[in-house]
Amino acid sequence: MKIAVPRETDAVETRVAATPDTVKKLVGLGATVAVEKNAGAKSRILDADFAAAGATIVDDAAGVYKDADVVLKVRRPAAAELKLMKSGAMVIATMDPHGNEKDVEAMAKAGVAAFAMEFMPRITRAQVMDVLSSQANLAGYQAVIEAAAEYDRAMPMMMTAAGTVPAARVFVMGAGVAGLQAIATARRLGAVVTATDVRPAAKEQVESLGAKFIAVEDEEFKQAETAGGYAKQMSEEYQKKQAELVASHIAKQDIVITTALIPGRPAPKLVSKEMLASMKDGSVLVDLxxxxxxxVEGAKPGKVASVSGVKIVGHLNMAGRIGASASALYAKNLIAFLETMIDKETKALMPDWDDELVKATVLTRDGKVVHPAFAPAEA
Known part of the structure; x- marks a missing residue:
């Protein structure tokens, strides 16, 4: 069983899909591991470290992919990479398939079995495989660090002989994994923190971290959560009421961090240009x-924009800005999933296609798109 770990080709990607620790485990499971040269360079993992763990360092992508039974990646493979893979190979990565259906079809045509790690069900057994949580956790932390770097004042209150520096006011919009970590990090830095979310369960979580919860708590709010723990799309009426509350609150804030995402849909607009105009000059927003x-209206992907004197931080791949930490967690997510598909006695690759984890994550198999969210409707 050959496992390939290529160097990521995306310009903003710093992460790698394996670490020396996970390579050791894979070798212990009977695998041969091929790592492309400099695959871990942006995550501070040297080729020598991979080699010491038992991997073979290969000079180019063609050599890495040749005869590989399993490919571990951070991002969905590009067309040029698919051409180098053998038919029947398993590719495990964050696939970002929504809006990229043609790329999903391309993986099917290439004959690979593609697994989307972001579709991992949120059940107890799969917690260690939850890439969304592991990466969002780091993104929430880094969002506060980026905000502090752009904010030209101190975060905590400081009482000195020369006077008192007031604490920064930080408002976190969305209290999922990223939002909760942002709250915790901002609190550690001494900021006065408030937060909002449309899920009722978030209130207790926010308050447990020492932040104040801000929301219109009506009947719709009390039922605004799916069985899987995700936020529901709220009615226009509720959005209007919530926007009015947020607008009055946001005008008093120094830093705002937005984290709201709805699976399979465009991100909801939470901060308008009118809200930005109401904020103090020099305020900072980070749009995750x-x-x-x-x-945030006016946010520009990959840039720090300025609207009405307010900085809007739109860095791409926030977790990847701390690539060493992000890679360490992501690689553990991948190997935890892959281990479930390796027979411990024969050390052979034997995926159980009826396993709930496999069924939830497999996008393509045997030349077809098989995931129900993307498979073509049967005639």
Whole structure:
């Protein structure tokens, strides 16, 4: 069983899909691991470290992919990469398939079995495989660090002989994994933190971290959560009421961090230009949803924009800005999933296609798109 770990080709990607620790485990499971030269360079993992763990370092992508039974990646493979893979190979990555259906079809035509890690069900057994949580956790942390870097004042209150520096006011919009980590990080830095979310369960979580919860708590709010724990799309009426509350609150904030995403849909717009205009000059917003259209009007992917004297941070791949930490967690997510498909006695690759984890994540198999969200309707 050959496992390939290529160097990511996306310009903003710093992460790698394996670490020396996970390579050791894979070798222990009977696998031969091929790592492309400099695959871990942007995550501070040297080729020598991979080699010491038992991997073979290969000079180019063609050599890495040749005869590989399993390909571990961070991002969906590009067309040029698919051409190098053998038919029947398993590709495990974050696939970002929504809006990229042609790329999903291309993986099917290439004959690979593609698994989308972001579709991992949120059940106890799969917690260690949850890439959305592991990466969002780091993104929430880094969002506060980026905000602090752009904010030209201190975050905590400081009482000195020369006077008192007031604490920064930080408002976190969306209290999922990223939002909760942003709250915790901002609190550690000494900021006065408030937060909002449309899910009722978030209120207790926010308050447990020492932040104040801001929301219109009506009947719709009390039922605004799916069985899977995700936020529901709210009615226009509720959105209007919530926007009015947020507008009055946001005008008093120094830093705003937005994290709202709805699976399979464009990011909801939460902060309008009118809200931006109401904020103090020099305020900072960090939009963690910028890659899905953004929560903030005027946010520009990959740039720090300025609107009405307010900085809008739109960095892409926020977790990847701390690539060493992000890779360490992501690689553990991948190997935890892959281990479930390796027979411990024969050390052979034996995926159980009826396993709930496999069924939830497999996009393509045997030349077809098989995931129900993307498979063509039968005539």
């Amino acid at each position: 949803a910028v890659e899905r259209g953004g929560n």
